[in-house]
Amino acid sequence: MPVLELRRLRLLHELALRGTLAAVAEALSYSPSTISQQLGLLEKEAGVALLAPDGRRVRLTEHGRVLAAHAARALDLDEQARGELESLSPGLAPVRVAVMQTATLALLPTALALLGDRAAGLRVELVQLPPEQGLFELTARGVDLVVAEQYPGHTRAHVEGLEREVLGTDPIRLAVPPADPARALHELHERAWAMEPAGTAAREWAVQQCRAAGFEPDVRFELADLTAHARLVATGHAVAVLPDLLWAGSPAPVRLLDLPEHPAREVFVSQRVASRDRAGIVEVRRALRDAFAATNADPAA
Structure with missing residues (x-):
């Protein structure tokens, strides 16, 4: 199975919090089409559907909600690792x-x-x-x-x-x-x-x-x-x-x-x-x- 890309996991986490692709795009200074494309690649990496149409918007599927929760934990671990590395380096x-x-x-x-x-x-x-x-x-x-x-x-x-x-x-x-x-x-x-x-x-x-x-x-x-x-x-x-x-x-x-x-x-x-x-x-x-x-x-x- 392909490795899940952390940057794409963050996009899924952001969507779970902000609710719309447009809101995620605005917060991260990307276009909505870029967000959509990257989440599509994340679906291929995961091998399951993470998003489902909901009118003009999209919503997280059950698989999407599970992976979004794991994404939050992965982001925490990434932040902890960066903090430890920072403590060992001279810069801030x-x-x-x-x-x-x-x-x-x-x-x-x-x-x-x-x-x-x-x-x-x-x-x-x-x-x-x-x-x-x-x-x-x-x-x-x-x-x-x-x-x-x-x-x-x-x-x-x-x-x-x-x-x-x-x-x-x-x-x-x-x-x-x-x-x-x-x-x-x-x-x-x-x-x-x-x-x-x-x-x-x-x-x-x-x-x-x-x-x-x-x-x-x-x-x-x-x-x-x-x-x-x-x-x-x-x-x-x-x-x-x-x-x-x-x-x-x-x-x-x-x-x-x-x-x-x-x-x-x-x-x-x-x-x-x-x-x-x-x-x-x-x-x-x-x-x-x-x-x-x-x-x-x-x-x-």
């Missing part, structure tokens, strides 16, 4: 990191400065992604590390093959315009709100806080950019709930009020178990940990 392989916006603002400048001193030859590639998307790309091997968040009472699923390290907690406060007389959340039932897009953990958590205070928020500004939230609040157009990391140790341009029970989100870094010992990843994790520890200034000061 590049590390690709998905970072949520507040971590980009508050942690990366310090983390990159630390890496410049500790691992000057390490190439770090950064992409700013929402936590939900970043964690998916970590599973799909689009990135090596993810800095993400978990809100109180909204735990994120633990995915097999991924592990996480908590960097610390980040207080969440109510942000109102400087001249707004409000003193508590329940007084803001008639204000316009800025919130993150529907479907995100941050949005669900913020809405629940408003409902617990007895009202449904009037969300007029739905934006992923938290600096835009802050600007809308500072200029008197909205109120919001925002994490302290957004201010990155600088005085906030808004008035901050404590929420009931002083909630805080958990900020964590996640990687694949198979890559935990890669020297470059170890260095990036350490730099992120130290950078978070350095961001402890009170933004309300």
Whole structure:
């Protein structure tokens, strides 16, 4: 029987995760026809049908699902082997990191400065992604590390093959315009709100806080950019709930009020178990940990 080609196994793994040939092609910068051709060759190598037509799309057959599961394990073993080889060589392989916006603002400048001193030859590639998307790309091997968040009472699923390290907690406060007389959340039932897009953990958590205070928020500004939230609040157009990391140790341009029970989100870094010992990843994790520890200034000061 022909040897199964690892690069083609990855394409099958990606299809199992992303669902369509077009999505796999976009993620890996190939054409859909190339993906289809390579998966056809993988079927010949396997000697069984891996894909079946499903309308205009394709789906994995039972054989395809079995082989996709084996492909994930094969990719893990490949990554572990590369990590061991890297530990024996003088160079460091590049590390690709998905970072949520507040971590980009508050942690990366310090983390990159630390890496410049500790691992000057390490190439770090950064992409700013929402936590939900970043964690998916970590599973799909689009990135090596993810800095993400978990809100109180909204735990994120633990995915097999991924592990996480908590960097610390980040207080969440109510942000109102400087001249707004409000003193508590329940007084803001008639204000316009800025919130993150529907479907995100941050949005669900913020809405629940408003409902617990007895009202449904009037969300007029739905934006992923938290600096835009802050600007809308500072200029008197909205109120919001925002994490302290957004201010990155600088005085906030808004008035901050404590929420009931002083909630805080958990900020964590996640990687694949198979890559935990890669020297470059170890260095990036350490730099992120130290950078978070350095961001402890009170933004309300």
